[in-house]
Amino acid sequence: MASFVTEVLASLGKLEKDDLSCKISKLSQKVEETKDEVCDMIKKRYSEFLPSLQGAEELMAQVDEVSKDIEMLKSCIENEVQQDLQVAVTEYTELKQQLDKNSTVITVLRSLQEYDRAMDEYHRALQEKKYTVAAKQLEKTRGCVNSLKAWKGCELQLLKALSSEHTVQQENLIYHLGDEWKKLIIWKLTACKELNSVESFLKTELHMRSGTQTGDGTTPPALLASVLQALGIQGQLNHKMKLFGQVLLKYVLKPLITYPSLHVEVGEQPGQGAVLSLQLEETLAERASPSQVYTKLLAVLKVLHARMFGMINLLFSEKKASIILGEMIWDEMSDCIIRECLLYSIPASSSQLSKYSVVIKETEEFEKTLKDLQYLTVDSTDLLQYARNVNSHFASKKCQDVIVAARNLMTSEIHNTVKLSPETKLSLPKLPSLGSGDRAKQEAGGKRPPSVDAPVLKNEKQLGRHTLCLPVCRISESVQQLMELALATLSEAVGSSSQCATQLFYTVRNVFQLFCDVVPTYHKENLLKFPHLAAIHHNNCMFIAHHLLTLGHQFRPHLPQPLSDGAATFVDLVPSFRRLGTECFLAQMNAQKAEMLERLSTARNFGNLDDEENYSAASKAVRQVIHQLKRLGKVWQDVLPVNIYCKAMGSLLNTAIAEMNSKIMMLEDISTEDGDHLHTLCQTIIDEGPLVFIPLPEENKNRKYQEEMPIYVKKWMTFKELARVLQANLQEIVDRWADGKGPLALEFTSSDVKNLVRALFQNTERRAVALSKIK
Known part of the structure; x- marks a missing residue:
């Protein structure tokens, strides 16, 4: 009996399982049919463009009914009590997979439904110019398409149709937004291609129309704000703000910065x-x-904030439109402010630096206002840092101005001169008195002060008041101004910060180093061509070298460290300047000597002067040499220091007479007439030569230097002895030789005198006797 009941109950459970499987099978078939009908309907609407709204509603009703059946069945399955768990696990796993598949199909169908509703709302909002709503609905359609792409089972053709429709509508919305932007933001610009004058910007105008929307009775937002919000939602706001910012910078902001007459x-x-x-x-x-x-x-940016950005509270994007525009224009705008405004507002003198705090405060307030208007988000900007770092910029500007001024002086004319005298002194700036600490440091680093009990020397020789002073000469006015510029720049360094003082000090060093490079190169042709300029350049270099010896010592105690520790010096530049002046003047001297020797080369070796033509050529060459020396004397008079003038003229004259000496000594036969002519030529040099030693305009004072001719002209006495020999007889020659102790023996060797005797006199017994005495 018990076994019979068991069989009945078992068969009953089996029947219920069979019935449940049958229902699930029928439900799956119904789901597939519904899916096919939905896909067919979607294809007809979005691919084939056939209106079928009523069919879609019926399908949605069917979807809802199927969803209810699925929920009921799911609940039944979850509440079913299974007697045989091991057998039921396998069967229910398969059923659950089928159910999950059906649930996924339902999710896809709901995405399609949401896509359809969002597209309808988008079209309605676009017609009513509710661009923010339209943009948001279009973003919903994008989300639906993306969710469909994530489902691998979605049909490719259907997905292409939906994606294509979304792309078309997105481009349509962007086109409408761009069209509205052109109507609301209107630029009126000049037709000039070159914007290089203030007049080219006078026709610039910006019209900003906010616009309104028709709504449902509530106050509608401005149309411009709606357009900007929609652009932000669609990811087009950055591009639009970039284009707008470029025009704003080029035609409004930069001209306002550059031209003070524009407002x-x-x-x-x-x-x-x-x-x-x-x-x-x-x-x-x-x-x-x-x-x-x-x-x-700020007048421009406040108007933009009030008319464009102030109406926008929240955007779909993370950044506000004003912040985006600020990021687009800030770097270029601040750079223009620095280059065209702040750079020129930096004081030219260190005494005005304290007043620059007003500019720093104005810059801080300017940036604070931009932050309040939400154009700026950062706390530290290059603009404010530039304004605050005024000490460094002052030094850089001052250094740049000094270099430019120095170069202009170096490239100016050299021949504009001023006369120096022992009383001439540069106007040194008034330096502050040393404090006790500085004085102690100076004494510790320098020489020890004399002891109180040190004995005082009596009859001590005192140095003259002109000791270590420059001699009387002329220098270029530009060089004197250059030295005054260096002194003024060093005085600016006194009392400045360590960085500023160091920068200014080394700028002065750079000025002097620049002089060594620029002046010889820029004036190269003139320095070789004109002796007057070569002499002035020589004096210029010696003048600078003279002041460089003490320039560093004058300012060192008043400069901050490390300059005060010994770095402030110019002594190392002194050899370069002395060499520069000396080389230039020696090059001019060599050129004059070469010209002099070339003229003497036309004298035909001073031979056969009994020929009128030969004598005329030799006489002309001598006169040209004298004329050249006199011309140089006039050019260098009152320019070169007296000692340099005398040495230079003495060297040139010595070159001329040394050449004549060598030419005459080479003659093997000198007739009486030739001797007379040679003596005449030599006497011309002897008479005219001292007249070139006129370094001073006062004639009476030049006699001293004319009497000191043998000091500056080494061959002068030799030349005078040669002139005497040319007119002397044998006995006079022997007497001036005086057994090797006379004046003739001091200037000539015995062989030279014998050769002269053989050339001047015929071979006779008297000549032989005379030659025997010359030994």
Whole structure:
């Protein structure tokens, strides 16, 4: 009996399982049919473009019914009590997989339904110009398409149709937004291709129309704000703000910074919105002050904030439109402010640096206002850092101005001169008195002060008041101004910060090093061509070298460390300047000597002067040499120091007479007539030579230097002895030889005198006797 009941119950459970499997099978078939109908309907609507709204609603009703059946069946399966668990696990796993598949199909169908609803809302909002709503609905369709792409079972053709429809509508929305932007933001720009004058910006205007929308009775937001929000949602706001910022910078902000006569005017047109235009106002200033520039820029940016960005509270994107625009224009705008405004506002003197705090405060307030208007988000900018770092910029500007001024002086004319005298002194700036600490440090680093009990020497020789002074000469006016510029720059370094003082000090060093490179190169042809300029350049170099010896010592105690520890010196530059002046003047001297020797070469070796033509050529060569020396004497008179003048003229004259000496000594036969002519030529040199030693304009004072001719002309006495020999007889020659102790023996060797005797006199017994005495 018990076994019978067991069989009945078992068969009953089996029947229930069979019935449940049958129902699931029928439900799966029904789901597949519904899916096919839905896909077919979607294809007809979005691919084949056949209107079928009623069919879609019926299908959605069927979807809802199927969903209810699935939920009921799912609940039944989950609540079913299975007697045989081992057998049921396998069967229910298969059923659950089938159910998950059906659930996925339902999810896809719901995505399609959401896509359809969002697309309908998008079209409706676009027609009503609710661009923010339209952009958000279009983003929903994008999400639906992306979710469908994630389902591998979605049919490719259907997905292509939906994706293509979304792309088309997105481009349509962007086109409408761009069209609205052009109507709301209107630029009126000049037709000039080259924007190089203030007049080319006077026609610049910006019309900003906010626009309104028709709504449901509530106050609608501005159309411009709606357009900007929609652009942000669609990811097009950055591109639009970039284009707008480029035009704003080029035609409004940069001109306002560059031209002080431009100012901005904001007007209001009834029903049209705001009009921003550039106007011209008269001003004498070459550069606008930072305060004026900040005021003009804020006037523009405040109008933009009020008319464009202030109405937008939240965007779909993370950044606001004003922040995006600020990031687009800030770097270029701040760079223009620095180059065209702040750079020229830096003081030219260290005494004015304290007043620059006003500019720093104005820059801080300018950036604070930009942060309040949400154009700036960072706390530290290059603009504010530039304004605060005024000491460094002052030094850089000062150094640049000094280099430019120095180069202009170096390339100016050399021949404009001033006369130096022992009383001439450069106007040294008034340096502050040394404090006790500085004085102690100076004494510790220098010589020990004399003891109080040190004995005082009596009859001690005192140095003259002109000791270590430059001799009387002429230097270029530009070089004197260059030295004054160096002194003024070093005085600026006194009392400055360590960095500023170091920069200024080494700028002065660079000026002197630049002199060594620029002047010889720039004036190279003139220095070789004109003796007058070569002499002035020589004096210029010696003048600079003279002051460089003590220039560092004068300022060192007043400069900050490390300059005060011994780095402030110019002594190492002294040899370079002395060498520069000496080489230039020696090159001119060599050129004059070469010219002199070339003229003497036309004298035909001073031979056969009994021929009128030969004598005329020799006489002409001598006269040309004398003329050259006199011309140089006039050129160098009152320019070169007396000792340099005498040495130079003595060297040139010595070259001439040494050449004549060698030519005459080479003659093997000198007739009586030739001797007379040679003596005449030599006497011309002897008479005219001392007259070139006129270094001073006062004639009476030049006699001293004419009497000292043998000191400056080494061959002068030799030349005079040669002139005497040319007119002397044998006995006179022997007497002046005086057994090797006479004046003739001091200038000539015995062989030279014998050769002269053999050339001047015929071979006779008297000549032989005379030659025997010359030994």
